[in-house]
Amino acid sequence: MAGLALPRRVTHPPAPRFRAASLVRARLESDGRLVGHVTYQAPASAFGSARISGVSTLDARRAAFAFAALLGVAALQNAAVLLALAPPRIVMGGRFPERTPELTTMLFVALGVLAVFVAIVLLRAGVLPGPKRHPVVRGATWLVAGYLLLNTLGNLAGTTWFERGMAVVTFLAAGLAVVVARSRHDS
16 A cells, blocks of 8 residues: 555644634645645624625725715705806806706706616615615616716817816716626625
8 A cells, every 4th residue: 555645634723813814734745745735714804894805895885875875966066056046057068058948858857767777886885775685776876977078078079167066076976886786796
């Protein structure tokens, strides 16, 4: 039985809780080579949520709340024009120098779209109850991000400094929507 080599198992002592645990496995081949591999287990984050694809559930929820706050700024802008607290030229690319029924309709539609966008992102992040893992919800979140990127280009082409400044808001909101769309959930 001199030619029979038994596999050997080499392990490191357990790592402290705040460090990553690793396990080294090695075996001695019949030709004398030592073959092994290392198994690495990442530690849990400080908040206890598992990180998958670089975006944790906690990060997605924070991004969703920040997203809702940014779109709240856009909603306040539209509401200010509807209530005649701001000039109409700061919305819709400056196409309306004064309030018209068409502008009023468009602003109400815009407020509805913003509300739907916030609901989609909050649903995807798990803040609202519902099927956050459903492919339709995930796809809708990506559509929200794409729409907001296009809206950013429209804001940059706006005629007023205020609308061009809103490009920053829509760009940040699009980035936050991407963070939420990329997230994966354990439950």
